[in-house]
Amino acid sequence: AQSVTQLDSQVPVFEEAPVELRCNYSSSVSVYLFWYVQYPNQGLQLLLKYLSGSTLVKGINGFEAEFNKSQTSFHLRKPSVHISDTAEYFCAVIHFPNAGGTSYGKLTFGQGTILTVHP
Amino acid sequence: GAGVSQSPSNKVTEKGKDVELRCDPISGHTALYWYRQSLGQGLEFLIYFQGNSAPDKSGLPSDRFSAERTGGSVSTLTIQRTQQEDSAVYLCASSLTGTGTEKLFFGSGTQLSVL
Numbered sequence: 359a360q361s362v363t364q365l366d367s368q369v370p371v372f373e374e375a376p377v378e379l380r381c382n383y384s385s386s387v388s389v390y391l392f393w394y395v396q397y398p399n400q401g402l403q404l405l406l407k408y409l410s411g412s413t414l415v416k417g418i419n420g421f422e423a424e425f426n427k428s429q430t431s432f433h434l435r436k437p438s439v440h441i442s443d444t445a446e447y448f449c450a451v452i453h454f455p456n457a458g459g460t461s462y463g464k465l466t467f468g469q470g471t472i473l474t475v476h477p
Numbered sequence: 478g479a480g481v482s483q484s485p486s487n488k489v490t491e492k493g494k495d496v497e498l499r500c501d502p503i504s505g506h507t508a509l510y511w512y513r514q515s516l517g518q519g520l521e522f523l524i525y526f527q528g529n530s531a532p533d534k535s536g537l538p539s540d541r542f543s544a545e546r547t548g549g550s551v552s553t554l555t556i557q558r559t560q561q562e563d564s565a566v567y568l569c570a571s572s573l574t575g576t577g578t579e580k581l582f583f584g585s586g587t588q589l590s591v592l
Contacts, residue, residue: 390577401481401568401583409578448520452577461577463510463570464533467520 360384360453364468372476373441379434379471381449390452391432392465393423397445405447408432419443444475479503481584483569489590490559498554498587500569506582508575509552511544514586515565523567526552527575559591 365380383389393405406417413425423434432449449468454461482501490496502509511523522536526546537543541560546552556563566588570581 394583399585401585402570402581403583404580407578407580450520454577462525462527462533462575463508463572463577463579463581464522464525465512465520465581466522469519 360386360451360466362449362451362466362468364447364449364471366471367469368472368474370474370476371439374438376437377435377439377443377473379447379449379473381432381434381468383430383432383449383451384453385430386451386453388454390454390461391423391425392450392452393417393421393432393434394448394450394467395445396448396470402448405434439473439475441475441477443473446470446472481569481571481582483567483584483587485587486585487588487590489592491592492561493558495555495557496559496589498556498567498589500552500554500571500584502550502552502569502571503582504550506571506573507549508572508579509546510570510572510581511552511554512568512570512583513565514568518565520568523554525575556589559589561591564589564591 361384363382371377391408394402408415408425416422450465484499509526514520525533528549541557544554566586568586570583572579
């Protein structure tokens with residue numbers, strides 16, 4: 359079965375410190391990888407995605423992630439966090455092709471990492 | 478509308494009752510998804526619509542769950558004879574064409590509590 363593992367359920371960090379949120383996925387022939395963020399009382403928003411090409415992808419709000427195929431990882435990083443980055447972060451994967459031979463937005467999510475930024 | 482709209486935002490029901498959850502996707506988006514977010518299971522895929530058809534309903538947990546989409550727009554998720562384990566946040570998302578490379582736009586969800 360396809361799976362995504364987020365290694366840390368909670369990550370506390372001080373403002374302006376760097377942060378890394380870890381994500382590993384079950385191996386597949388081809389994958390699309392995503393990080394979504396859920397701010398309190400809001401819907402999920404896409405931070406960034408890896409589809410192909412350069413393994414370092416940059417997203418919104420200064421976040422970036424690196425795709426590592428050999429380690430089946432897609433860790434999210436930010437060099438300096440702000441209070442406003444406090445949220446729950448979800449790593450997600452689409453394994454393709456699916457049974458129908460196509461890909462669509464059927465995401466398999468990790469369990470989420472709650473990032474808390476302290477002043 | 479500007480985003481994906483879900484209603485109601487909160488629903489409290491008694492065990493055994495039926496509930497209907499509504500999703501209004503972004504206008505023009507052909508793909509619509511339902512996900513469920515619960516403490517025990519995390520975020521789970523339920524069903525995918527392309528237009529009014531549901532080519533993938535593999536995530537529906539039991540035959541008590543059903544969904545439809547009409548006019549290529551509004552979707553309704555119906556849960557019959559609700560059970561306490563159905564308590565969760567039900568999220569709807571839409572995307573422009575449905576390909577896996579696209580960004581999904583999520584609504585704020587319906588918090589369902591089954592007493």
